[in-house]
Amino acid sequence: MAEKAYTVKLGDVSRLLGKIAKEKYDVIVPTTQDGDVLYLPFKDGMGVVMDHGNPLTPPKEFFLPQTDELVKYKKEGKGFKAEVAKSSLDCKRVLFGIRPCDVHALMCIDLPFKDTYDDSYYLQKRANTLILAMTCNEPGDNCFCASMGCGPDLDDNYDLLFTNIGDMLYVKVGTDEGKNLIDTAPEFFDEADKKDAKARSAKIKEVENKFKRKLDTKKLGRLKDKFDDPTWQEMADRCIKCGGCNYICPSCYCFNVVDRTYGDDGVRERSWDGCMLEGFTRMAGGANPRQANVERMKQRYYHKLQYFNDRYGRHLCVGCGRCTDVCPVEINMVDYVNKIIGGA
Amino acid sequence: MASEYLPKQAEILSVKKETADTSRFRMKFVDPADREAFEYQPGQFVEISVMGAGEVPISITSSPLIDKGYFELCIRDTGKVTREIHKLGEGDIVGIRGPYGNSFDIKSMQGKEVLFVVGGLGLAPLRPVINGVVASRDEYKGVKILYGARTPGDMLFNEDLDEWSKIDGVEVLTTVDRADDSWKGNVGVVPKLFEKTEIEPKKTVAVICGPGIMIKFVMKDLLGMGFKEKDIWLTMERHMKCGIGKCGHCNIGTKYVCIDGPVFTFDQIKDLPDPY
Numbered sequence: 001m002a003e004k005a006y007t008v009k010l011g012d013v014s015r016l017l018g019k020i021a022k023e024k025y026d027v028i029v030p031t032t033q034d035g036d037v038l039y040l041p042f043k044d045g046m047g048v049v050m051d052h053g054n055p056l057t058p059p060k061e062f063f064l065p066q067t068d069e070l071v072k073y074k075k076e077g078k079g080f081k082a083e084v085a086k087s088s089l090d091c092k093r094v095l096f097g098i099r100p101c102d103v104h105a106l107m108c109i110d111l112p113f114k115d116t117y118d119d120s121y122y123l124q125k126r127a128n129t130l131i132l133a134m135t136c137n138e139p140g141d142n143c144f145c146a147s148m149g150c151g152p153d154l155d156d157n158y159d160l161l162f163t164n165i166g167d168m169l170y171v172k173v174g175t176d177e178g179k180n181l182i183d184t185a186p187e188f189f190d191e192a193d194k195k196d197a198k199a200r201s202a203k204i205k206e207v208e209n210k211f212k213r214k215l216d217t218k219k220l221g222r223l224k225d226k227f228d229d230p231t232w233q234e235m236a237d238r239c240i241k242c243g244g245c246n247y248i249c250p251s252c253y254c255f256n257v258v259d260r261t262y263g264d265d266g267v268r269e270r271s272w273d274g275c276m277l278e279g280f281t282r283m284a285g286g287a288n289p290r291q292a293n294v295e296r297m298k299q300r301y302y303h304k305l306q307y308f309n310d311r312y313g314r315h316l317c318v319g320c321g322r323c324t325d326v327c328p329v330e331i332n333m334v335d336y337v338n339k340i341i342g343g344a
Numbered sequence: 345m346a347s348e349y350l351p352k353q354a355e356i357l358s359v360k361k362e363t364a365d366t367s368r369f370r371m372k373f374v375d376p377a378d379r380e381a382f383e384y385q386p387g388q389f390v391e392i393s394v395m396g397a398g399e400v401p402i403s404i405t406s407s408p409l410i411d412k413g414y415f416e417l418c419i420r421d422t423g424k425v426t427r428e429i430h431k432l433g434e435g436d437i438v439g440i441r442g443p444y445g446n447s448f449d450i451k452s453m454q455g456k457e458v459l460f461v462v463g464g465l466g467l468a469p470l471r472p473v474i475n476g477v478v479a480s481r482d483e484y485k486g487v488k489i490l491y492g493a494r495t496p497g498d499m500l501f502n503e504d505l506d507e508w509s510k511i512d513g514v515e516v517l518t519t520v521d522r523a524d525d526s527w528k529g530n531v532g533v534v535p536k537l538f539e540k541t542e543i544e545p546k547k548t549v550a551v552i553c554g555p556g557i558m559i560k561f562v563m564k565d566l567l568g569m570g571f572k573e574k575d576i577w578l579t580m581e582r583h584m585k586c587g588i589g590k591c592g593h594c595n596i597g598t599k600y601v602c603i604d605g606p607v608f609t610f611d612q613i614k615d616l617p618d619p620y
């Protein structure tokens with residue numbers, strides 16, 4: 001064991017986060033609102049949820065907001081003046097409670113957003129956000145992160161990593177910045193002992209054994225010969241083309257760009273888009289290379305489970321199960337893909 | 345914060361009407377530093393924007409060799425943004441990002457005959473390629489330009505076609521889908537022009553740009569003639585937003601047309617789902 005580990009009492013977490021918030025950090029936490037667990041900005045006295053399953057919406061909105069301003073412009077005479085829109089994040093921020101699967105989703109988005117050109121808007125938010133991840137407490141009905149190698153534990157890409165081991169959180173340190181955070185509030189941390197470490201391993205094991213769903217990832221290579229499988233059409237026929245699976249997905253990052261003008265002033269902003277929507281590839285004059293829904297269905301699945309991996313060396317699905325959770329017509333990703341690849 | 349999404353200002357120097365719906369815009373960057381920095385290769389494109397309307401990808405139709413101090417875009421009025429561009433004239437300012445995308449490696453074609461097979465607006469991106477090849481005409485075995493348009497009035501760059509046809513070793517053949525009274529030339533789709541000339545597939549590279557349906561037929565003919573897949577070059581068109589490999593719109597298989605293309609050889613794209 002390399003790094004020193006710590007524990008924090010569950011009852012102290014809220015005060016710990018309160019202290020961090022008083023330092024120079026914005027703090028985002030999972031909390032309950034109208035019965036759903038959501039990530040929201042921390043306020044003093046707010047209930048922080050620590051025994052939940054994965055929140056309904058992923059934290060991608062803190063890095064790639066549903067709409068994000070890119071450029072501000074002002075029309076002037078025969079032309080315009082334009083400047084980079086002020087970033088929505090120019091201070092340091094702490095994201096507490098993010099799950100391993102959702103951390104992996106950010107690692108996915110990092111790849112295209114650093115490919116050839118840097119996407120400074122996203123990368124700045126990434127660089128300014130400390131990842132205080134929490135290993136999974138309880139897999140949801142549709143979760144299969146373990147199949148994708150994205151949970152329930154996390155190997156790296158965190159500043160601090162928490163595990164709920166009963167009446168306290170076990171804390172692993174991933175970076176110097178994470179360690180500094182502990183040093184700003186040392187009164188809340190005790191050094192972990194062997195017994196705590198054992199409790200952590202036991203908790204991870206327990207969760208690993210609870211997964212109801214498994215994607216047969218070893219057979220995913222077969223997809224390349226399944227492009228004409230009739231199952232795609234079956235799925236496309238059921239789908240009502242709502243795009244929910246795109247929007248809710250923690251690793252879907254496609255966006256549209258629109259200009260909004262108010263008088264002479266305006267802003268060019270981007271907003272989430274989705275490959276399941278018919279207009280996504282439509283070109284001037286009406287030609288559309290993915291006109292039929294079955295082509296869009298295949299694009300989503302192949303991009304997630306083959307193309308992205310061929311280009312970047314990892315899949316664009318982290319197994320969070322949310323697309324299956326939200327699909328109004330119950331298109332179950334694991335069941336369908338297993339059926340297509342002849343998996344378990 | 346630096347941003348690749350921030351457009352630079354370019355002033356329109358002149359607008360030349362090419363056809364009823366297509367004009368050539370000559371422009372230059374307002375800031376001399378932007379002018380200095382703008383180095384492009386045949387086949388690349390820019391993102392041009394009119395604030396309030398949006399941004400679209402357009403190929404650069406000028407040649408880095410010939411056109412110094414300005415660049416040119418040939419734009420068809422087809423929708424929201426292009427309509428706004430067509431309302432502009434001399435002295436108006438547009439936003440430009442780029443150049444983006446890869447380019448045609450014309451050096452690699454030296455020693456061979458270059459066969460251009462072009463439909464409609466496809467001549468805009470290929471114009472600097474043709475100019476690049478004919479500028480070192482002696483380095484190539486020969487040049488053939490097969491160009492088709494819907495009607496005689498839809499033919500672009502008539503002066504260039506004229507100039508090119510006068511160069512020794514350059515053969516220009518044109519055709520239209522629908523003739524009018526003034527037209528004395530060929531009538532029919534572009535692949536029909538293959539019958540009118542001698543092509544030696546082993547000693548030729550083909551460069552194609554045009555509507556998807558044209559590409560489909562041309563590809564079939566070229567492969568049938570025995571062209572090697574890596575000797576067929578084409579450009580791909582896809583809905584684009586960012587132009588820099590982020591927004592996902594132009595994704596097809598493992599490729600992003602905006603950063604890996606728009607120029608491909610056939611062997612690179614033949615296994616992609618529905619490439620054209």
Ligand SMILES: Cc1cc2nc3c(=O)[nH]c(=O)nc-3n(C[C@H](O)[C@H](O)[C@H](O)COP(=O)(O)OP(=O)(O)OC[C@H]3O[C@@H](n4cnc5c(N)ncnc54)[C@H](O)[C@@H]3O)c2cc1C
Binds near residue numbers: 404420465
């Ligand atoms: C690499 C490349 C080079 C191009 N070169 C030229 C050129 O030299 N001359 C020319 O006239 N046209 C060219 N086009 C096509 C041109 O981009 C479209 O005609 C233009 O985007 C239509 O936009 P619009 O807003 O006027 O039309 P709308 O139909 O209102 O389109 C709305 C939006 O959809 C997207 N879009 C629609 N059609 C296309 C398309 N064909 N390609 C990419 N995005 C599209 C754009 O983001 C556009 O803003 C090129 C396209 C690509 C991809």
Ligand code: SF4
Binds near residue numbers: 245252317322324333
């Ligand atoms: S595709 Fe579905 S299961 Fe995979 S990461 Fe996206 S929402 Fe989660």
Ligand code: SF4
Binds near residue numbers: 241
């Ligand atoms: S959520 Fe379901 S119905 Fe909606 S687009 Fe996705 S697959 Fe289709």
Ligand code: FES
Binds near residue numbers: 586589590594600
């Ligand atoms: S145009 Fe955005 S990824 Fe290619």
